[in-house]
Amino acid sequence: MTVLDIKGLHVEIEGKEILKGVNLTINTNEIHAIMGPNGTGKSTLAQAIMGHPKYEVTAGTVTLDGEDVLEMAVDERARAGIFLGMQYPSEITGVTNADFLRSAINAQREEGDEIPLMKFIRELDKKMEILEMDEDMATRYLNEGFSGGEKKRNEILQLTMLKPKFAILDEIDSGLDIDALKIVSKGINEMRGEDFGCLIITHYQRLLDYITPDHVHVMMQGKVVKSGGAELARKLEEQGYDWIKEELGIEDETVGQEA
Amino acid sequence: MTVETKVALTEQDVRSYSAKMNEANWMADFRADALLKVEQLPLPKPDKTKINKWNFTNFPIHAVESAVYTLLDELPEEARALVDSAQQKNIYVQHNNTPAYLSLADELKAQGVIMTDIFTASREHGDLVKKYFMTDGVKVDEHKLTALHAALMNGGVFVYIPKNVVVEEPLQVLFLHDNEQASLFNHVLIVAEANSSVTYVENYLSTVEEASGLANIISEVFTGDNAQITYGAVDVLAKGFTTYVNRRGIAGRDSRLDWALGLMNDSDTISENITHLVGNGSHCDMKTVVVGRGKQRQNFTTEIVHWGQDTEGFILKHGVVKDEASSIFNGIGRIAKGATRSNAVQESRVLMLSEKARGDANPILLIDEDDVTAGHAASVGRVDPLQLFYLMSRGISQHEAERLVIHGFLAPVVSKLPIEGVKKQLTEVIERKVR
Numbered sequence: 271m272t273v274l275d276i277k278g279l280h281v282e283i284e285g286k287e288i289l290k291g292v293n294l295t296i297n298t299n300e301i302h303a304i305m306g307p308n309g310t311g312k313s314t315l316a317q318a319i320m321g322h323p324k325y326e327v328t329a330g331t332v333t334l335d336g337e338d339v340l341e342m343a344v345d346e347r348a349r350a351g352i353f354l355g356m357q358y359p360s361e362i363t364g365v366t367n368a369d370f371l372r373s374a375i376n377a378q379r380e381e382g383d384e385i386p387l388m389k390f391i392r393e394l395d396k397k398m399e400i401l402e403m404d405e406d407m408a409t410r411y412l413n414e415g416f417s418g419g420e421k422k423r424n425e426i427l428q429l430t431m432l433k434p435k436f437a438i439l440d441e442i443d444s445g446l447d448i449d450a451l452k453i454v455s456k457g458i459n460e461m462r463g464e465d466f467g468c469l470i471i472t473h474y475q476r477l478l479d480y481i482t483p484d485h486v487h488v489m490m491q492g493k494v495v496k497s498g499g500a501e502l503a504r505k506l507e508e509q510g511y512d513w514i515k516e517e518l519g520i521e522d523e524t525v526g527q528e529a
Numbered sequence: 530m531t532v533e534t535k536v537a538l539t540e541q542d543v544r545s546y547s548a549k550m551n552e553a554n555w556m557a558d559f560r561a562d563a564l565l566k567v568e569q570l571p572l573p574k575p576d577k578t579k580i581n582k583w584n585f586t587n588f589p590i591h592a593v594e595s596a597v598y599t600l601l602d603e604l605p606e607e608a609r610a611l612v613d614s615a616q617q618k619n620i621y622v623q624h625n626n627t628p629a630y631l632s633l634a635d636e637l638k639a640q641g642v643i644m645t646d647i648f649t650a651s652r653e654h655g656d657l658v659k660k661y662f663m664t665d666g667v668k669v670d671e672h673k674l675t676a677l678h679a680a681l682m683n684g685g686v687f688v689y690i691p692k693n694v695v696v697e698e699p700l701q702v703l704f705l706h707d708n709e710q711a712s713l714f715n716h717v718l719i720v721a722e723a724n725s726s727v728t729y730v731e732n733y734l735s736t737v738e739e740a741s742g743l744a745n746i747i748s749e750v751f752t753g754d755n756a757q758i759t760y761g762a763v764d765v766l767a768k769g770f771t772t773y774v775n776r777r778g779i780a781g782r783d784s785r786l787d788w789a790l791g792l793m794n795d796s797d798t799i800s801e802n803i804t805h806l807v808g809n810g811s812h813c814d815m816k817t818v819v820v821g822r823g824k825q826r827q828n829f830t831t832e833i834v835h836w837g838q839d840t841e842g843f844i845l846k847h848g849v850v851k852d853e854a855s856s857i858f859n860g861i862g863r864i865a866k867g868a869t870r871s872n873a874v875q876e877s878r879v880l881m882l883s884e885k886a887r888g889d890a891n892p893i894l895l896i897d898e899d900d901v902t903a904g905h906a907a908s909v910g911r912v913d914p915l916q917l918f919y920l921m922s923r924g925i926s927q928h929e930a931e932r933l934v935i936h937g938f939l940a941p942v943v944s945k946l947p948i949e950g951v952k953k954q955l956t957e958v959i960e961r962k963v964r
Contacts, residue, residue: 320922323914348924360919364937373933374923411937428923 272298272335272351274319274436274467279330281311281318288314288525290492291330298435298467303478303503306489307511309524312471313357315489316440320354321347334436349378351435355425355442362412367424368394370412371431378432397430401457418445426457437461438469443477455480475507488514490523536567536586536677543680546591550648553655559662563669563679570673573773575799577857577889578828583797584771585674588712588743592683595624595708601632607736608705611950619644620701625711626683637696643689644700647716650687658687661720666749666777674773678714678745685716690725692753699728699761699948706735706766712742713770716749719760723753723781728947729760732954733794735767744772744796752784754808761946763791763955768823770796777801782808782837788815789945791955793962797825803832806840806871817846818942818955820962821854821886832861835871835901844875846890847939849963851882858890860905866897873901879909880938882931882963935963 274296281289288311296302304312318325319332321344332339334350342350362370371394376384394408401423413421422442429437439458443451458468458481470481478486478500486502487494488511496502496514515523540561547557572580598604601614604622612620619637621644622630628646637644643654650658663669669679686702704715713733721727733746744766752758758778766772772794778786792800804813813833821827833842842862850856862873873896879888892905912934920930936943939959946952 320918322918343927344918344921345924345926345930348922354922356919356922360913360916362916362920362934362937364940365933370920370923370933373925373929374920377924377926377929432923 272435272467274352275331275333276319277331279315279318279332280328281314282326282328283314283324287328288492289318290525292492292494294487294494296436296467296469299464300485301462301468301470301481301483302485302487303470303472303483304487304489305472305503305506307523308473310489311492311525312489313440316354316438316471319438320344320352345377348434353429353432353434353437355429355437355439357440357444359413359421359425361414363414365412366409367412368408371428374428374432393431397427400430400460401427402453403427419447419450422446422454423450426454430457430460433461435465436467436469438471440471441473442470443472443474451477452480475503478503490514490520492525495520536564538564538591538681540564542591546683551652552648553651555655555659556651560680560682563676566670566676567673567680570670570676573672573674573799575801575828575830575857576859576891578799578826580799585743585745585773586677589710589741591681591712592626593708593711595627595629597624597627598622598630601630604705605707605736608703608734611703611732611734611954612701613950617701619698620703621646621686622703622705623684623686623715624705625708626713629705634698640694641691642694642696643687645687647682647685647687647718650718654687654689657689657720658718661718661749661751662716663749666751666779667747667775674745675747675775678716678747681714681745682716683712683714685718688719688727688729690721690727692722693724695725696727699730701948702729702731704731704733706733706740707737709737709740710742711740713744713746715746717747719748719750719758721752721756721758724755725753726757729758730946730948730951731762732951733762733764733766735765737767740767740769740796742770744770744774746772746774748776750776750778750786752778752780752786752811754782755784756781757785759787759789759947761789761948761951763946763951763958764794765958766794766796768795770794772796772798774798775801778804778813780804780806780808780811780813783810784808785812787813788817789942789947790817791943791946791958792817792819792829793955793958794827795823795825798827800828801830803830803834804842805834805836806842807836809837810839811837812841813843815844816942816945818939819846819848819856820959821848821850821856822852822962823854824852825854827855828857828859830859830861832863833873835864835868835873838867838869838871840868840871842873845941846877847942848879848888849882849935849939850879850886850888851963853885855887856889858888859893860891860907861893861895862903862905863895864898864901864903868898869900871898871901873903875905877907878938880935881909881911932960932963935959
């Protein structure tokens, strides 16, 4: 079992504090969901764990089996087993999806032990079939001209090809219709198992209808303010967030902007 | 520093060189006339680059003699990588200034296709060469460098495709430079008559690190009515050259002239690529990639001039500038009065990889006709940190991520080069230059 441990995490963007002491422990074999209204710091948490250049960690720790993640460069974090499925993936002209994926897979392997081309192609075909992606998506330039839904599927394709220990999925469900949502969920559920832990960030319960979480957390004002099991998500769906605010005496749940 | 602009060679010198190369007599007179003009004419004025201190006239030796090859396998290793010696039946190799190897498929010869060194062409195909050589394309008296070129031409090739002949396999020309003293005054003349079609690919390859000569290179390309020429080039000339390279096209009615140029010189370079769409319905597609590094200064002018009606011109330029290099990209779409329903589109993108690198993209539209369409886009920027973050978040190192972004940036042109080996070479050169 591997543990991703976040302790007392404070994060600033352009001098403004967004996270104000986040505590969260995720084990492999667990699916966690973070819910919460807009502007409460959910995406900031995801970006800070991955090492987005604009986010500055001012206090706290993130460790992976005791290893200091915050000391690592972005690519080292990825090679250590952390994956971020992004809300707004970049478009990169001239680099095909397949070439990019192969570079990413080989980056995890030793020099001289690159994935054989045929094996790569077989695996890619298989995963694309599961995600019901058009064949030409492999040869198109990375995310260029992809629709919102295609980009999200492509993030999940990368997840299933790279097989990280931990995936953080930042609003992977936004902009997806119900069919696409089912397909994306199928891709994530395929990954479930002893060697995989996942942190799903979402506004909506509906994704959790397809991926049952083990733990659900609510973020407000840059902190995790409530945690529970799958039933917490259902309660939020039925009753909204006001009861939590009332319970905790919170008037404005946001921390200002959420990038 | 003063630069000597007087040319050391005399009329007698150019006449005796002409005789030595066994040229036609008219060529000797042509050279002598041009030489007279060199001193009176001014240098060209590339926009935004001052070149009056550049050395365009001093060089160690006019022409060197180099070995000829009886087999392509005798080429040096770097050159062999460019040539598929088993498959490539149509190839001309020039070794410094010496015509060194020529092969043209018999079936092409039987159809009247000509590919031969420029000296032989002046003698054996005098009427054709005389008709096109520095007459309607590049004129002798445009400026000092065109006159100098005409006087001192010491290499080049003539390609002729007769009416209705479609050449399926690409014609390849390799200009191999491996003598530090050599200067290259090469002239390429390509004529495709009506309804013909050809793909021509040339490589300039220096295998020495340093050069002390001049490169003053002119290509003139003519597409007859309804003809098609695809012109691919990869220039990799060594540091130390002062390079002037002028590639000019004249397009006839309903013809198509496409350029794909990889301009990878390590020398200071003035490059001019202009196509005149003379015939109605003619079409030109100009794609250029450039990498500047070190302290290199380069100026690239690409221009399409619309004279005929319903003509279409597309300019696409992608440049990478690193270290302390400076690259100026002038893109010009010009539509003359009367060229109704023409379409001039251009796009220039410059990626700067270091603080001291300088890149300028100057898109210019000059339009003298109302009923036309035109557009331009230009950008100068740095590698997007969010793109790097995205790639690195998948475990790709920063170095590899930058490499992917740069290759991707240049791919739209690289992928258009018509010969696989040349495409591969360009990719490798880019790799080497951006490392």
